[in-house]
Amino acid sequence: MKGVLESLVRGLGNGSVYALLALGFVIVYKATRVISFAQPAFMIAGAVAVSHLAGTTGFYLAVPLAALLVAGLALGVERVAIRPMVGRPVFVVAIITLGIDVVVRVVVNGFIGLDVRQVGDPWGLSLVEVGGLAVQQRWIAMLLTTAVLVSLLFAFFRYTRYGLAMRAAAFDQETALAQGVSVGMVFALSWALAGGLAAIAGTFAGTGQGVDQLTWIIALKALPAIIVGGLDSLGGAVIGGLAIGVVESLVQSYQGDLAPWLGQNFAVVTPYAVMLLVLLVRPYGLFGTPEVERV
């Protein structure tokens, strides 16, 4: 039982990184109907920015600074590369985001160098005893930070003018425009939010183990998370991310004993297996909005 709980906490820790990334995907998708494949680049940019800043400002100041920096970067990218494409097929824009991802990662790789860079987090691999369980502190930190960020985000959407504007634009762009909502501002804000969240996710992905030029691959696990949760559901993104993390961790720990016939490393494909299962039962994800078409 202890093993299951420890595995669960590890899954929730990793899952909260996926959840933050997935939130970014969903925010951009809701605003622009485009899946932004630039999220991995923003994630790694954030982690690398923290690894450079932490030495001078300290880790706790470096994280928000890096989030702001990457949010600014995402804002710039949106203005330069995405805004001119408004009204074009979303497929084209999605392909452009792939290009942006490659370009940003090439630049960021220059700042990583060849070795692993440490993000300078205070937790390292230290443990803390929670009710008889030895839990890595960084997983608790990830989970708490994600909880706080998600609450803030939901409050932002619920109670602020900008949040309302974003929800209106997501619901119906033309009507929102007619009501005086600046849809351009909504696009920009969604990219900035997604960039900032990805930066924080990247930093947490780097805690305890550092970042190198291949760390960005973690961001791809957010894709099954958003499909599981539903492409247009913020709550779904969080639940999807956490679920993917937990399932992956449990499979890592127990598949070898319970289902050895699946091969040694089935955990690597579990996010996608879960995604396929959910798609079979609920094609719009667990919390997605089913599209109704009348013929």
Next chain:
Amino acid sequence: MSKRHLVIAVSLVALLSACGVIRGDDEDKKGAVTTGVTSEPCPIPVDRNKGCIYLGTISDLTSGPFAALAVPITQAQKAFWNRVNKAGGIGGKYEVDVQAYVRDNKYNPETHNQVYQEIKNNVLGLAQTLGSPTTAAIIADLKANNVVSAPASWTSAWEFEDVIVETGANYCVESMNAVDYAVEAYKPKTVMAVHYAGDYGADAAAGAKAAAERNGLEFTAVETPSGATEQGRAITEITKNKPDLVILTTGPADAAAVIGQSAAAGFKGRFIGTAPTWNPALLKSPAAPAILALYEQSSPGKPWGADTPGHKAMREALGNVTPSDGYTSGWAWSYPLKAALEKMVASGDVSRKGLLAAVKSLNTVDYEGMLPPEAGNFAGDPNTATFRQTLINKPDTAAPTGVTIVKDFYTGPTAQSYTMDGPCFGKL
């Protein structure tokens, strides 16, 4: 002749001309002695009166998992051949160029093959072909065209390929010796190999298995994917089964994740990792205390700071660089190729076939003390030619590359009696 026939005739002439049939492109380029060798001097010559032997380099130079090692390997080889050229070149007739044809494989077999096709008609051999799976993608072509190549990997498959001039014991032998060393030093009863798939990880795991069987130890193998966040299963297996000894064959970041998190979860057994599991940057990672306490590195060669004429020449040639054992490996890997080139030029048959014949006649190679001369035996059958001595290093924050030797070159009883009759990784 009708207009139509004229058009056909003209297009045919144009086509043949474009293919080089009429212009005579088949004739050798000006100054070419053979493929990859010219009587013209190298692009950056030391002596303009010497010809030039071009060697290609295909390495993981930017974004692959071994870039941190590959870049120093490539730099060291540039310095090595520069030193050879300054000392009079090969047989007083040729200098060696390793800079004109350097390509990045991104540790991807397809890319590796693609860039190899780009350069293969311009080089005599390869000064470096990095990685086991990547080199496997071009091995058939290397053999078909007699392209002698120095590998940057230590898989046991190379013992069975004439065109590959490997240096130092393979992963399989290295892990046999690691287990034999641990049996003496720590008296383990259970051994677990945590390894990548394929001819790097599985090769070492197979060696560990052979040694475990010979010593009557309980053996398990855990295959693990690359990526620090993917190591959860390996960590669980270690902390659940508590083996006395773990033989690691992964990249450095993954090794740190496995060692650090296993130790954090209370694991107190020993780790011995193959040479590529180490990177001095690990001593700055959160896993450093665990690494210092539990980890040793097995290695096919002595580290950067060793006191041999070869190491000294390398340090002098490279000057003020951040020490890395990528440099050491890259430098050592070049000696057999130098010996073979010298023999080829002396024999008068300057060609790919001549170079291969020279390789097959090498019984020993002068490594300037970096490795024993018998490490350079390419003449015997694989079982007798396989070099079976390795070292054990331990992490040491004061050493230039973070490791110092705890056990010098030795052959354990398992490696001594093992019959090398096929690549080890097939026997896991």
